[in-house]
Amino acid sequence: MDWLQIFNNTLASILSPSTLAYALAALGLAIHFGFGGLINMGVAAFMAIGAYGYAISILTFGFPWWGGALVGLVGAAVFALILGIPTLRLRGDYLAIATIAAAEVVRLLFMTTTFADVTGSAGGLGGYHASFRASNPFPEGTYGFGPWTYNETDLWVRVMGLMTLAFATLLVFMLTRSPWGRVMKGIREDEDAIRSLGKNVFSYKMQSLVLGGVIMAAGGIVYALPSAVNPGVYVTSLTFFVWTALLLGGAATVFGPLLGSLVFWVIQTFLTNFLSGLTESGILDMSSSQAGTLRFVLVGVALMLLVVFMPQGFLGDKKELTFVR
Amino acid sequence: MTDTRTPVVLVDDVHAGYLPGVNILNGATLTAYQGELIGIIGPNGAGKSTLLKAIFGQVQIRGGSISLDGEDITGLKAEKLVGKGVGFIPQTSNVFPSLTIEENFEMGAFQKPSLTAERIEFVMSIFPDLAKGAGLKKRAGGLSGGERQMVAMGRALMMDPKVLLLDEPSAGLSPVRQDEAFLRVSEINKAGVTCIMVEQNARRCLQICDRGYVLDQGRDAHTATGRELLNDPKVAELYLGTLGA
C-alpha cells in the first residue's frame, strides 16, 4: 500500500478542476433548491450544455475560447427558460419530473450519431484547447509545491476555475443580501403571502432557475477545460453527486456548496486511491472495476444517511430545513 | 360530587400545535364519560378543531396526556385509534369524491370488513334520505353539502365506534339542515355512541349536549352542563348572543 501516493493524490484533488466544477454546479443547485425551493434533477444536463456549447463553438464554428464559454452559458439560460415556462406555474414536483426527462433528452441529443460530426457522438469531443492555451498569461515552467505542483497549462486552468468560482460566489453572496434575496427567502417561506404583496412569484422563480442553470453550465465548462467532453460523464449519477455535495455542505448557504464539494471530492479521491491500493496489494479480493463500483455504493449510502440524519449539512441551520414544509 | 367512573376520553392539560414553537392548545382539559354528548364552543382560532385533532393523533402534542378508557393514547396514530373505536368527522374533505356512497361506507369499515353489511343497515336507518334516487350508487363528489355531511357521518359510524369526534357538523348547511344535523347527532348519541362535538352554532350545540366546554385562547374558559351554560348570562352574551337578541 503506497500511502504516500494515496495522500498525495487526495491532497491534490482539493484544487482539481473536477472539484472546482462541482463547487460551481453545487452553487448553482443551491440557488435552485436552497434559495428558490426548486428541485432540479437535471444538473448534469446544464453542465453538459455548458461543456458542449463551449467545445462545439470552438471546433465547429471557430470561436475563441471566451466566445465558446459565452455560448455555453447562454445555452444554459435558454434551456432554463424552456424548462421553466411550462413547469414553474405548477407544483414543485412537476419541475423535478421535467428536469429528469430534459436531462435524458439532452444527453441523447449529444449521443446520437445524427449529429456525430458536431457532437462527436459517443466519442465525445477533444482537441479544443488551442485557443485557451494561447491566452495563457503564465510563462512555461513549473509552479507550486508538494502535491500541488503544476505546469503552466494546469495552473492556467486552475486559476481560471478559481476566478470563475470566486466571481460566482461573490455574485450569489451579493444577491442573498439584497432585496432580491429577501424576496426569494419570502417565496421559500410562503408564496401566497409574497403574491399578496404584489411580487411576481413566477418571475422570481424563473430568475432563480436561469441564474442557477448558468452557474451550473460554468461548472460544466470548467470540467471540460483541461481534458475532453465525454458524454459518459453527464449522466444521472453526476446529478446525484452534485446533490450530495450540496447537502453535505448546507443547501441554503452560500459557502456550503463549496465546502461540500471539497469534502466530497477529497473523500472520493481518497476512497478511489485507497480501494485501489487495497485491491492491488491483495487485501481486498476484487478487481479494480469492482472497487470502483464499491466506491459508488458507499457514496449512495452516505447520501441516504445524510438526508435522514443531517439534512442541513455542515453549515446549514437545522431550523432552516427546507425539506420540512 | 366526584365521578368515580373511568372517562371514555380524558384530555389532561394538553399543549399542542402545528408549527414548531407555536402552541394552539395551552393546557386544554376535557372529560367525556360513556354515553355523553359533549359540546365544545368558543371563538374562531380558540383551538376547538385542534383539540379534536389532538385526540385523533393529528397534531403534535407537546405536553399533557390523552387517554381512552384509561389507556394512554397520547400521540397514537389515527389508524390505531380507529381500531380502538374512535371515529372522526372532519369539517371539510370528509368524503372520497370519486367513490360512490356505498364505497365510501366500505372504506369506513376497511379495518373490519365483516361489519359492513350490518353497519350500512344501521347508518341507513339514521340517514334514510341517502337512499333516494340512485341511492348508494351515487358518486359522493356530486352530492350537495348536506348529503356529503351525512355520508361523512355514516362513514365514521361504520366501525361501530364508541367515541365520535365531530368538527362543526353544521358548517355550511342551510338553516333547516343545521337543525337536522343536530337531531342526527343526538340520535347517534342515544344509540350509545359517546360524542364530542365542536360547534360554531353554540346555542343549538348547548341545547343538545350533556356537558359543554367553552374554549378560548387554547384552554378551557368555562365548563358546566349544557343547561347551565345556556342559562349563564355571561356565556349567553359572549357566545350565544351572536346576533343581539
Added chain:
Amino acid sequence: MSADITPPVSRPKSTGLHIGEPAAGVKKVDPIIVASGVKRTFGGLTAVDVEHLEIPRGAITALIGPNGAGKTTLFNLLTGFDKPDAGSWSYDGKDLANVPAHKVARMGLIRTFQLTKALGRLSVMDNMKLGQTGQTGERFWHSLIPALWRKQDREIEQRADELLVKFKLDKKRDDLAAGMSGGQKKLLEMARALMTSPTLVMLDEPMAGVNPALTQSLLDHILDLKDEGMTVLFVEHDMHMVRHIADWVVVMAEGRVVAEGAPDQVMRDPAVIDAYLGAHQELDLGVVTGRVAIIDADPTTDAEASASVDAAVIEAEASAELDAEKENDK
C-alpha cells in the same frame, strides 16, 4: 372577549352608502368593487354563488356568515387567488377577470389571510420591508449594485420603523416573526399590508385567535385605516366588533349573499338569524329530542312548542328541501 372592553372613542359611522332599500345586492353610491354572477363550485359543491355585490368606497364593510358560507372563497376569487367558474367583477372600474394575484395587489387591493402568513423565518423588519412596492433592489440586475438601492432601503426602513411604533411592534423589529404571539403576528400582517399603501384592505378574520388585550388595538387600527381614506372589507364572527366598527354589513350563507344593511338592522333580519341559529329558533332541540325536561327549556325558546313538535317534522322539512334542490338541478 371584546364585550368587556369599553367601546372605542366614538368615530362617526358612514351612512347613506346605498341606493334604494337595503337588500342583498343593493347598489352603492360610490362602489369600489362591483361583482356580478360570481360562481365557484368544487366538485358538486357550490362554494360561492353571488348574484350581485357592491362594496362602498371609503367605508368599513363587514362580511359575516356562518362557517362554510363561502366568505374566504369569495375573498380568494376577488383578489385573484382563485378562478371562478363564471362571473365578472371590477375594482375601481378596472376589470379583474384573469388578473393574477400579484397584479391585483399592485393595483392597491391588499388582502390578509385567515391563518396568518407572517413569514416566520424572516425578521419583523424584513417582513415589513417586503411590503414595500416598487423597490429597485428587488430587480435582479439592480440588486447586484448596492449603491443603487441602499438609499431606498434606508428610507423603507425608516417608514417601516414608524409603522412598527404605531403598531407597538418596534421592540420586536429584529426578532424572527415566528417567535411572536398570534395576535402580534396579525398586527404585523396588518402593518406589512400598510407598507403597500393600499386603497382597499381585505382582512380575513383579523380577530381570530387574538388575545382580548390586543383586540382593542386591532379595532383602533382598522378605524384608522378608514380615517386615512382607505376602504376596508373584513370577515368576522365577533358581532360586538362588527357592531362597533362596521358601517355596512353583508351577510353570506351557503355561498349566497342573503342580506345587506346597517349592522343593527341586518342582525334583526330573520333570514340572517336563521342562517346562524337554525331554522326554528323558537324550538329547544333538547326538549324536542326528549333529552331535557320541559321545565329546563332554553329560556329564549318556546317550551310548549318544543315539547309538542316531533323531530320527524324537522326531518321532513330537510327532506323536502333536498327534493326541491334536486328538482332545481335537473
